[in-house]
Amino acid sequence: MSPDRLDPTAAFAELGRINLAENDLEAVLSRVADLARRTVPGADEVSVTMVRGSVAETAAYTGHLALTLDEWQYQRGSGPCLEAATAQATVSVPDFAGETRWPEWAQHAVATGARSSLSVGLPIEEQIDGALNLYGVTDAAFDDDAVVLAQTFAGYAAVALANANLYGVTARLARQLQTAMAGRAVIEQAKGIVMGRRRCTADEAFQVLTKISQDSNRKLRDVATALVAKAGGGDDR
Structure with a gap:
């Protein structure tokens, strides 16, 4: 050999x-x-x-x-x-x-x-x-x-x-799940910010985020991420 x-x-x-x-x-x-x-x-x-x-x-x-x-x-x-x-x-x-x-x-x-x-x-x-x-x-x-x-x-x-x-x-499925969980978490954070600022319910806060997403042609997760990052400001968008 x-x-x-x-x-x-x-x-x-x-x-x-x-x-x-x-x-x-x-x-x-x-x-x-x-x-x-x-x-x-x-x-x-x-x-x-x-x-x-x-x-x-x-x-x-x-x-x-x-x-x-x-x-x-x-x-x-x-x-x-x-x-x-x-x-x-x-x-x-x-x-x-x-x-x-x-x-x-x-x-x-x-x-x-x-x-x-x-x-x-x-x-x-x-x-x-x-x-x-x-x-x-x-x-x-x-x-x-x-x-x-x-x-x-x-x-x-x-x-x-x-x-x-x-x-x-x-x-691949694990990565997708992690991404989905991270996206859900940031959306919940963004909802909390909107609720605090507008004194509204969770459903109403979600509708606000959804409208911003539709109007700006951005993913809901991206809208939420941007809002959380700017949480120290006063602009919901």
Whole structure:
């Protein structure tokens, strides 16, 4: 095993140790691509395809060769990485020179220095299909053992990506809740200021703030924040 290669067990463990508080989904995808390149024998370059609806893109890649071969497929709407992503299947192209399913793409791949590929379906998010794409610079770079290992790796990677997505969603909801609570608190403060100045009820104070918001075309929270900041003055606006 070369110094750059990882034992599969170590790679799987590393996927499980990714700190989700310090890595967003994009960073996790990049880590998945790098670990796959170092783990699966025959993988000289690796990329991750994301397909949302009819739009495909490469979310992570370890080298320009992988990106070039991916984008050629996206431009023409067909190829092994797209099939693997949309069908959530494993698609092997052991010899580009003899490939008949996507002959033009295979010819382009040979011209760029690639000779074989392996794409494994990789679920990324509920509305996003994905594929882990491995490219080799030799014919038949991926034997049966490599295929099984790539599929197993994709399974571990899918768990890491699901956790990253869930963490991201949870963190986003938490931030939204904090923002909403902060907004509510400042509105209540502003209501109190208006009530004190105008000797009115809470409902009447809220109506005053709402009218200012409408008349000035500003968010109610922004109106309240400005009023609280100027609480030492006499202008309700």
